[in-house]
Amino acid sequence: MQHLDTRKELSKILGDSLAEETHTWIEDKLDLIIESNSAKELYLCYSLIASKISSDIKPKTQGVNQKLAEYLMAQEADMLQIARIYLLIRVLESDKAYFSTKVANLIQIADTGELETFLKFLILLPNAGDFNQVGVEALRTNIGTIFDAIALNNPYPSKYFNDQQWNQMYLKAAFMERNLGAIIDVEKRANRDLARIISDYAHERWAASRSIDPLFWRPVAQFLEGVLLQDMDHLFRSKDKTENLAAALCCYSAPQPEAKDLLNNYPDLKEMVTHSEVTWENLMK
Numbered sequence: 001m002q003h004l005d006t007r008k009e010l011s012k013i014l015g016d017s018l019a020e021e022t023h024t025w026i027e028d029k030l031d032l033i034i035e036s037n038s039a040k041e042l043y044l045c046y047s048l049i050a051s052k053i054s055s056d057i058k059p060k061t062q063g064v065n066q067k068l069a070e071y072l073m074a075q076e077a078d079m080l081q082i083a084r085i086y087l088l089i090r091v092l093e094s095d096k097a098y099f100s101t102k103v104a105n106l107i108q109i110a111d112t113g114e115l116e117t118f119l120k121f122l123i124l125l126p127n128a129g130d131f132n133q134v135g136v137e138a139l140r141t142n143i144g145t146i147f148d149a150i151a152l153n154n155p156y157p158s159k160y161f162n163d164q165q166w167n168q169m170y171l172k173a174a175f176m177e178r179n180l181g182a183i184i185d186v187e188k189r190a191n192r193d194l195a196r197i198i199s200d201y202a203h204e205r206w207a208a209s210r211s212i213d214p215l216f217w218r219p220v221a222q223f224l225e226g227v228l229l230q231d232m233d234h235l236f237r238s239k240d241k242t243e244n245l246a247a248a249l250c251c252y253s254a255p256q257p258e259a260k261d262l263l264n265n266y267p268d269l270k271e272m273v274t275h276s277e278v279t280w281e282n283l284m285k
Helices: 006-017 020-036 039-052 066-074 079-094 096-108 112-120 128-138 144-151 156-160 163-175 192-207 214-223 227-236 241-253 257-264 267-274
Strands: none
Touching: 006 020, 006 066, 006 079, 020 039, 020 079, 039 079, 039 096, 079 096, 079 112, 096 112, 096 128, 112 128, 112 144, 128 144, 128 156, 144 156, 144 163, 156 163, 163 192, 192 214, 192 227, 214 227, 214 241, 227 241, 227 257, 241 257, 241 267, 257 267
């Protein structure tokens, strides 16, 4: 998405979805902000947008790049959110050096709805990596909508978080009982430290006779040795069929011969994962 002309695509959505008067108001305000390099006008326009555009208006994405349209749909974007992120994209593209600090100031004083918008569409900004700390800070929240905005259906963490930040996000998503299936690039960002953390957390849950989301195991497949291999045996022996299948998926993708041997003890499960009857995408369905 970063290789798209996102500004042009979002401008088309604004033009197709809003009344002409409202679209013209946004473009005129942006011309004024950019021509005058005015932080005051930026803050004023940003605050007024909510009075001009209802969050009930849904975007019309016909003729828009399919990847972007799908992303907006996954994030359940409304026209108020799109207008806000379009405003930020335009000013940052016009003068990144000047407006980056001004955008950062907007984030500092943002209400919950504004912060949620910023986090959901952070990846669309021309200098998205400059705002990495904002995404990391969002991991500390206990507000579900804010955490979900950065963690779920969002490619930003995969692209910009380091392993420690990614691992923190993944563990907290499990702790908060969020939809782990909505985290992007789980296998791509798998790492040995995370696999160990998953095992440690699982043992704590088991000791307390508490259940674990079977999707939680998805990042461990490349590291099935020692304790983690024993964890797979535990899952295979579970009375929960979904846990059995999670173990089968992990062992099927594992490079270790010991994991393959363990899976061979369960031919029915092996057949299901071999023929893609069960995948991580449909495991919980």
